[in-house]
Amino acid sequence: MLSAMRQHVFMSPGMFGFGRLGSYNYFAHVERELAARFAAAGHELITHTIEDLPTASIRRRAQRLAELVAKTSGSEPVHLLGHSTGGLDARLVASPATRSIEPAKLAWLPQLRSVTTMNTPHYGTPLASFFATVNGQRVLAALSALTVAGLTLGAQPLAAASVVLGYVSSSDQALPFKVKALDRSVKSIVGLVDDARSPEVRTFLGAIEDDQGSMLQLSPEAMDLVVAGFEDRPGVHYQATASMSPTPKPQRWLQTIGHPWHAVSLSLFYALHRVTAKVPERYPCAALRGLQPWAGDEIETLLAKQLGMITGLDANDGIVPVRSQLWGEVVWAGFGDHLDVLGHYTDERDPERVAPELRHRDWLVSGSHFGAREFAALMDAIATGMLTSSRDSRPGRNS
Numbered sequence: 001m002l003s004a005m006r007q008h009v010f011m012s013p014g015m016f017g018f019g020r021l022g023s024y025n026y027f028a029h030v031e032r033e034l035a036a037r038f039a040a041a042g043h044e045l046i047t048h049t050i051e052d053l054p055t056a057s058i059r060r061r062a063q064r065l066a067e068l069v070a071k072t073s074g075s076e077p078v079h080l081l082g083h084s085t086g087g088l089d090a091r092l093v094a095s096p097a098t099r100s101i102e103p104a105k106l107a108w109l110p111q112l113r114s115v116t117t118m119n120t121p122h123y124g125t126p127l128a129s130f131f132a133t134v135n136g137q138r139v140l141a142a143l144s145a146l147t148v149a150g151l152t153l154g155a156q157p158l159a160a161a162s163v164v165l166g167y168v169s170s171s172d173q174a175l176p177f178k179v180k181a182l183d184r185s186v187k188s189i190v191g192l193v194d195d196a197r198s199p200e201v202r203t204f205l206g207a208i209e210d211d212q213g214s215m216l217q218l219s220p221e222a223m224d225l226v227v228a229g230f231e232d233r234p235g236v237h238y239q240a241t242a243s244m245s246p247t248p249k250p251q252r253w254l255q256t257i258g259h260p261w262h263a264v265s266l267s268l269f270y271a272l273h274r275v276t277a278k279v280p281e282r283y284p285c286a287a288l289r290g291l292q293p294w295a296g297d298e299i300e301t302l303l304a305k306q307l308g309m310i311t312g313l314d315a316n317d318g319i320v321p322v323r324s325q326l327w328g329e330v331v332w333a334g335f336g337d338h339l340d341v342l343g344h345y346t347d348e349r350d351p352e353r354v355a356p357e358l359r360h361r362d363w364l365v366s367g368s369h370f371g372a373r374e375f376a377a378l379m380d381a382i383a384t385g386m387l388t389s390s391r392d393s394r395p396g397r398n399s
Contacts, residue, residue: 006044007077007113007390009034010069012061014084014120015131015140015214015319018204019051024152028357029343030081030379037383043390048072050086054144054204055131055214058085058226059100062092066105069093078111079386083342084320085214087120087240088226091327097231114237114389115328116382119317119338123285123324124223126278132215139168140215148204150363151344156261165264168271220283237389238328241378243336244307244315245273245366265365269318269337273366276321277314284313286323299326306333317341318366332381336370339363341378345370 011027013019018026025031031047038045050065069078080090092098093106094115121128131140142164149157216222232238248270279285303322304310315322319338336345339362347360348371360372 004042004044005077005390006046007038007079007386008046008048008069008073009079009081009386010048010050010065010073010090012050012065012080012082012086012089013054014082014086015055015218018054018144018148019049025049026151027083027342029360029375033343033375033379034383034386037379038387041383041387043387046076050089055140057214058088058092058217061085061089061214062098063101063105065089066093066101069108070105073108073111076111077113077390078108079114079116079389080112081116081118081382082120083118084120084338085218087115087117087327088122090115090117091122091230091232091238094233094236095231096233097229109233112233112236114239114386116385117238117240117325117327118341118382119241119243119320119325120327121218121223121285121320121324122327123227123287123321124218124220124283125276125285125316125320125324126220126280127272127276127319128215128218129220130275132219137215139164144204146363147339151361154359154361156265156363158261158264161261161264161268165268165271168268168275220280220285223285224283232328237385237392239331239382239385240325240327240329241332241341241382242303242322242325242330243317243334243338243341243368243370244311244322245269245318245335245337245368247273247277248367262365265363266367269364269366273316273318276316276319279313279321284323285321286313287326299330302330303333307335318364329385331385332378334370334374334378335368336374337364337366337368340366340368340370341375343375345375 011030013026020026027047027049031049035045035047048068050061050068053060053064065080080094082088082090093101094109094112130136142160146157146161146164217226248266300310311322313321313323317325317336317338322333339345343360344362345360346362346365347354351359
């Protein structure tokens with residue numbers, strides 16, 4: 001039996017995600033649930049959230065992650081957890097092949113026990129190619145601002161979301177008046193949160209405008225090269241979680257009658273889902289069969305069993321194709337959108353009876369029916385993998 005010990009988990013956010021803004025922590029639900037499971041097993045889990053550059057290059061983000069771990073982990077066991085792009089940061093830091101981080105900032109690597117990637121685009125996503133365009137950057141800024149407003153304040157800026165929807169859904173995206181309307185929508189959302197945490201929000205959105213490196217790197221074509229350059233560290237447990245959202249059906253649209261925000265949000269999700277579902281012929285955002293152990297019949301059987309259906313290459317969570325999310329041991333797969341898996345889903349409880357920090361807010365309506373039961377199972381799977389990796393570790397095993 002593993003003796004009681006204190007362990008650390010470092011969490012990296014991804015596309016249009018953030019670490020902390022004011023009192024709101026993007027990973028709050030994940031932190032709380034993992035800490036509770038470690039405590040139940042007799043261990044103390046210290047959680048750290050990376051204040052990341054939201055859309056900076058994977059190399060820049062990985063350097064920041066390495067620096068934080070070096071400063072705060074001491075000599076205790078370390079786990080890395082990344083959501084979306086954050087999973088690639090973790091893999092680059094752990095990779096024996098990395099040459100872009102000073103060795104002194106990686107002295108803690110022998111303490112590394114596990115790398116967990118949640119909905120990470122290991123093989124890229126077609127949505128990144130869209131975001132990498134000049135006008136796509138504006139859409140990314142608007143989606144990031146919507147995430148801030150929806151999660152930190154529970155606000156629903158309907159007019160601004162409608163403008164973003166019109167931009168993503170149409171083919172004439174370069175029209176000057178549409179670009180101006182999109183810029184105004186971003187400013188209006190920032191104005192919505194102005195009184196609460198304006199300096200932080202402006203800094204966050206400014207960072208997106210300043211550095212779009214990861215959007216270029218996350219295209220399917222670019223990730224084809226990135227995958228070839230990454231290596232798994234011997235002795236470290238690599239585990240992944242993956243989810244997909246069903247394509248909205250007509251009955252789902254009918255359920256939004258009388259709820260304007262739900263209608264716009266569902267439409268926006270569908271537009272993102274549709275872009276992500278485009279499968280490049282040469283770079284299909286999936287592991288090549290025969291080259292990776294999770295690219296054969298076994299993983300297809302696992303996905304079919306956990307999802308209850310056979311899925312095509314176009315299956316995705318609204319942001320990342322489901323097969324692009326697979327790396328290492330797939331410990332959980334199910335229905336849920338890109339934000340659901342972090343605990344940002346619709347809370348059916350009476351908000352007046354739930355403390356603000358315990359509420360689950362969901363600004364992106366996807367119809368995935370992800371809820372408390374699915375979230376608990378997801379957290380169980382991640383915590384089990386982390387605890388097992390610590391139990392199985394041996395001195396010098398990760399060197």
